[in-house]
Amino acid sequence: FSYQVPKSISFGASGRYVEGFPVASGPYVGGRPAPFTDDPTTAPGVEDYFLLDVNVGYDLHNVMHGLRADLNIYNALDNLHREFVGAPxxxxxxxVRLGYTF
Known part of the structure; x- marks a missing residue:
């Protein structure tokens, strides 16, 4: 979703859902060291998560032609999640981004 409003302001939002997966996912599944288990139904893994990203931008042409400021907020709902096993x-x-187009 993205929308350009008058007066050089733009905003947008996007969301994504990722289905969880067990630690045993992948082309190779072998014995795993403790504390992991060989039972894939009880093995630790990555849980499902949903993320919402939002952004707003402003064209600063009144300051300098081609200048633009943007604010992007990733995971705006602050949903703590792991994207792969063992990650924090x-x-x-x-x-915040300040860009210049010439």
Missing amino acids: EIGRMAM
Whole structure:
């Protein structure tokens, strides 16, 4: 979803759902060291998660032609999640960008 409103402001949002998977996922499944189990139904893994990203931007042509500022917020709902087994949990992240087009 993206929308351009008058006065050089734009905003958008996107969402994604990722279905969880067990640690045994992949082309090779062998014996796993403790604390893992050989039973894939009880093996630790990655849980399902949903992420919502939002952004807003402003064209700063009144300051300098070609100048633009953007704010992107990834995982706006701060849904702590792991994207792969053994990784730390990831939360919300914000990024400000100032760009110039010539």
